Amino acid sequence: MMPTEDAAWVGAELARRFGLPYWSFSLTATDANRWAIRLVRALTGRSRILFHSYCYHGSVDESLIVLDGSGRPAARPGNVGAPTDVLTTSRVVEINDLDGLARELAHGDVAAVLIEPALTNIGIVLPEPGYLAGVRELTTAAGTLLIHDETHTFSAGPGGVTGRDGLRPDAVTIGKAIAGGIPCGAYGLSAELADRALGRADLDLVDMGGVGGTLAGNPLSMAAARATLGEVLTDDAFAGMIALTDRLTASLRATVAGAGLPWSVVQLGARVEVRFTSPAPRTGTDSNAGSDADLDDFLHLFAANRGVLLTPFHNMALTCPATTASDVDRYAAVFADAVATLVGQASS
Ligand SMILES: Cc1ncc(COP(=O)(O)O)c(C=O)c1O
Numbered sequence: 034m035m036p037t038e039d040a041a042w043v044g045a046e047l048a049r050r051f052g053l054p055y056w057s058f059s060l061t062a063t064d065a066n067r068w069a070i071r072l073v074r075a076l077t078g079r080s081r082i083l084f085h086s087y088c089y090h091g092s093v094d095e096s097l098i099v100l101d102g103s104g105r106p107a108a109r110p111g112n113v114g115a116p117t118d119v120l121t122t123s124r125v126v127e128i129n130d131l132d133g134l135a136r137e138l139a140h141g142d143v144a145a146v147l148i149e150p151a152l153t154n155i156g157i158v159l160p161e162p163g164y165l166a167g168v169r170e171l172t173t174a175a176g177t178l179l180i181h182d183e184t185h186t187f188s189a190g191p192g193g194v195t196g197r198d199g200l201r202p203d204a205v206t207i208g209k210a211i212a213g214g215i216p217c218g219a220y221g222l223s224a225e226l227a228d229r230a231l232g233r234a235d236l237d238l239v240d241m242g243g244v245g246g247t248l249a250g251n252p253l254s255m256a257a258a259r260a261t262l263g264e265v266l267t268d269d270a271f272a273g274m275i276a277l278t279d280r281l282t283a284s285l286r287a288t289v290a291g292a293g294l295p296w297s298v299v300q301l302g303a304r305v306e307v308r309f310t311s312p313a314p315r316t317g318t319d320s321n322a323g324s325d326a327d328l329d330d331f332l333h334l335f336a337a338n339r340g341v342l343l344t345p346f347h348n349m350a351l352t353c354p355a356t357t358a359s360d361v362d363r364y365a366a367v368f369a370d371a372v373a374t375l376v377g378q379a380s381s
Pocket residue numbers: 061062063064089090091092149154182183184185208209
């Protein structure tokens with residue numbers, strides 16, 4: 034509950050990287066999103082939050098919405114014990130669909146668009162050229178705020194996609210890697226949004242307002258975030274990680290092309306993912322259609338049996354500052370072996 038010098042340092046460093054001047058802390062990215070949502074609802078007086086179909090932003094009730102097989106909004110399957118029907122709190126569009134976004138914003142009830150600047154939780158779906166600029170334009174015109182969740186897209190560079198591409202959202206949320214595994218989330222506000230919040234003396238932002246928590250910004254989390262951002266996930270480290278991921282992506286692509294498989298390999302900075310569909314999906318729905326649980330299991334087990342442990346979800350790999358060229362080459366070789374085995378079995 035008491036601020037530390039490390040918190041001020043971390044806030045200033047996040048401001049340098051993401052371009053938003055004011056930062057508050059939580060313990061998880063989920064809570065950073067929840068609290069940002071509270072704030073934008075309070076500041077706009079509007080009730081709904083709009084998401085990309087097949088997004089993931091943590092266990093945030095409002096985000097468990099998807100476009101179903103006929104393109105209609107629906108509760109995301111598996112949404113357990115929902116407090117209220119998600120169709121009353123949220124709206125949903127496909128990534129890369131500016132017409133759909135314009136149509137949904139026209140209802141006039143969307144407090145904020147909360148998006149990853151590239152989808153990363155249903156494979157990687159990159160924004161097409163002009164899409165994120167279009168989102169900014171449409172949200173501004175509709176009086177809707179724009180929140181970038183950079184929790185995963187942080188892989189794009191020291192300031193995520195927002196910093197890399199010089200984007201100007203009203204808020205950014207983040208967590209996970211910023212404190213190297215010690216619980217820490219954060220949300221940053223633009224000067225304009227912070228002014229709006231500070232101008233509202235009626236809002237209880239320190240006690241019963243539904244925002245904040247006792248251990249948010251605690252000294253251990255802040256020291257970990259300072260050490261991580263100051264000494265581990267530095268600008269130089271990102272340059273090295275991204276160069277190694279370029280090398281990994283090239284190897285994975287060569288394997289897929291060599292085997293003639295209808296798969297795609299998509300890279301976002303230090304993150305790369307193989308998807309069982311080609312060309313690379315341009316929406317969450319396309320990418321979901323390219324899921325194959327058996328193939329996932331095969332690739333994970335094949336790699337684990339050869340000493341390469343992948344993260345348990347889909348086929349995502351991230352390089353970290355300690356990753357070496359030989360680590361990357363080892364995974365690429367195991368992947369090539371797995372593909373050769375698969376193709377060999379299919380043809381025999
Ligand atoms: C984009 C994004 N935002 C937020 C979260 C939530 O992070 P946490 O589970 O650490 O709260 C996740 C988790 O995967 C995520 O992918």
